[in-house]
Amino acid sequence: MKNEWPLWEVFIRGQHGLSHRHVGSLHAPDAEMAVKNARDVYTRRNEGVSIWVVEARHITATNPGDKGPMFEPSESKIYRHPTFFDIPDDVGAM
Amino acid sequence: MYAQMIKTAGTGVKPREEMTPEEAAFQDRIDADIKIEPKDWMPDEYRATLVRQIGQHAHSEIVGQLPEGNWITRAPTLERKAILLAKVQDEAGHGLYLYCAAETLGVSRDELTEDLLSGRMKYSSIFNYPTLNWADIGAVGWLVDGAAIMNQVPLQRTSYGPYSRAMIRICKEESFHQRQGYDIMMKMAQGTEAQKKMAQDALNRFWYPSLMMFGPSDKESVHSAQSMAWKIKIDSNDELRQRFVDQTVPQAEYLGLTVPDDKLKWNEERGHYDFSEPDWTEFFNVLKGKGPCNTERMNGRKRAWEDGAWVRDGLMAHAQKRAARKVAAE
Ligand SMILES: [Fe+2]
Ligand SMILES: [Fe+2]
Numbered sequence: 125m126k127n128e129w130p131l132w133e134v135f136i137r138g139q140h141g142l143s144h145r146h147v148g149s150l151h152a153p154d155a156e157m158a159v160k161n162a163r164d165v166y167t168r169r170n171e172g173v174s175i176w177v178v179e180a181r182h183i184t185a186t187n188p189g190d191k192g193p194m195f196e197p198s199e200s201k202i203y204r205h206p207t208f209f210d211i212p213d214d215v216g217a218m
Numbered sequence: 219m220y221a222q223m224i225k226t227a228g229t230g231v232k233p234r235e236e237m238t239p240e241e242a243a244f245q246d247r248i249d250a251d252i253k254i255e256p257k258d259w260m261p262d263e264y265r266a267t268l269v270r271q272i273g274q275h276a277h278s279e280i281v282g283q284l285p286e287g288n289w290i291t292r293a294p295t296l297e298r299k300a301i302l303l304a305k306v307q308d309e310a311g312h313g314l315y316l317y318c319a320a321e322t323l324g325v326s327r328d329e330l331t332e333d334l335l336s337g338r339m340k341y342s343s344i345f346n347y348p349t350l351n352w353a354d355i356g357a358v359g360w361l362v363d364g365a366a367i368m369n370q371v372p373l374q375r376t377s378y379g380p381y382s383r384a385m386i387r388i389c390k391e392e393s394f395h396q397r398q399g400y401d402i403m404m405k406m407a408q409g410t411e412a413q414k415k416m417a418q419d420a421l422n423r424f425w426y427p428s429l430m431m432f433g434p435s436d437k438e439s440v441h442s443a444q445s446m447a448w449k450i451k452i453d454s455n456d457e458l459r460q461r462f463v464d465q466t467v468p469q470a471e472y473l474g475l476t477v478p479d480d481k482l483k484w485n486e487e488r489g490h491y492d493f494s495e496p497d498w499t500e501f502f503n504v505l506k507g508k509g510p511c512n513t514e515r516m517n518g519r520k521r522a523w524e525d526g527a528w529v530r531d532g533l534m535a536h537a538q539k540r541a542a543r544k545v546a547a548e
Contacts, residue, residue, distance in 0.1 A: 128327060148383075153530075153533040153534045
């Protein structure tokens with residue numbers, strides 16, 4: 125590959141009070157241009173109040189093959205949910 | 219439809235008995251409507267077919283800017299100009315979303331662009347027709363974006379996650395495209411005699427090329443059957459074309475315009491319109507490069523790529539220099 129612009133992942137806060145959410149990606153030579161391009165492509169219709177960009181190669185992700193060992197252990201731990209406990213109505217809201 | 223005649227890799231639907239355990243598990247996920255994500259295992263043929271399909275779709279969005287861009291500086295009012303500019307900018311974004319989706323399958327943006335410029339990859343036949351006057355801009359939004367929507371709405375449910383998400387974003391914007399086109403058509407059709415004539419003439423020229431966008435009948439194609447099993451094709455070409463005709467004919471009637479087809483007739487029994495097929499010889503000629511604007515479109519893309527090279531390289535060199543300076547200062 126020649127001198128291709130790196131890939132950036134774009135995260136946008138849709139409204140005040142919400143988290144940034146991944147919306148897509150784009151190519152840009154540097155972070156500053158990535159933010160400008162993200163503004164131009166991903167917030168054309170009031171979709172956001174804040175933008176984060178991060179170069180895709182800096183993201184570490186879980187491996188789909190490890191999905192079982194990664195996420196299954198929590199499935200059996202139903203006592204982590206409030207609904208696990210029966211609290212008598214007489215106690216009131218809890 | 220922006221992806222036409224996509225050759226599905228492989229030799230048709232693989233019977234379950236012949237599938238490897240991996241392939242069977244993959245098909246089970248698709249049947250259960252679980253999305254396939256970039257790092258998941260997938261058959262090589264699925265990957266190759268998707269690269270072709272998403273790549274062609276992306277190229278179509280980009281080349282599709284040319285016939286409309288042609289009228290930005292000549293739009294009749296400042297408002298129309300701003301609207302058309304926004305529409306054409308949206309199409310650039312559509313191209314970008316789709317290129318990014320294709321890149322998750324292991325091809326680079328530059329490779330895809332070079333495949334378009336060398337003619338190895340195609341774009342939709344529709345963009346090889348000229349936009350001769352302002353009414354054509356109305357017809358393109360109404361009919362061409364209208365036909366694209368027919369195909370893109372079901373593709374929101376496609377099995378490949380990044381493609382599906384790109385389609386969801388695109389569909390949100392397409393309805394603006396079609397409505398701005400129809401709005402132009404309404405203005406023209408309700409205008410002076412001369413304007414009405416222009417609107418009719420635009421419909422006459424864009425009707426059959428729009429029907430061609432769905433591609434020839436693929437009822438009997440084993441390739442389509444495989445793509446459907448993979449859920450990267452949701453409806454047959456004929457189903458989409460019928461849906462488009464059924465939806466568009468009443469819209470033409472509202473405008474007081476005549477669809478250029480003497481055989482067009484409501485079929486009570488079928489609950490659909492009967493209509494004439496487009497000239498498929500013309501379609502294959504356009505695909506082969508012999509349409510009215512193929513050369514102009516390809517030259518336009520080549521010029522943009524070559525003339526833009528110094529900008530791409532310059533910005534990259536600048537970014538690298540700045541990064542190096544930052545490291546030295548730390
Ligand atoms: Fe589009
Ligand atoms: Fe569009």
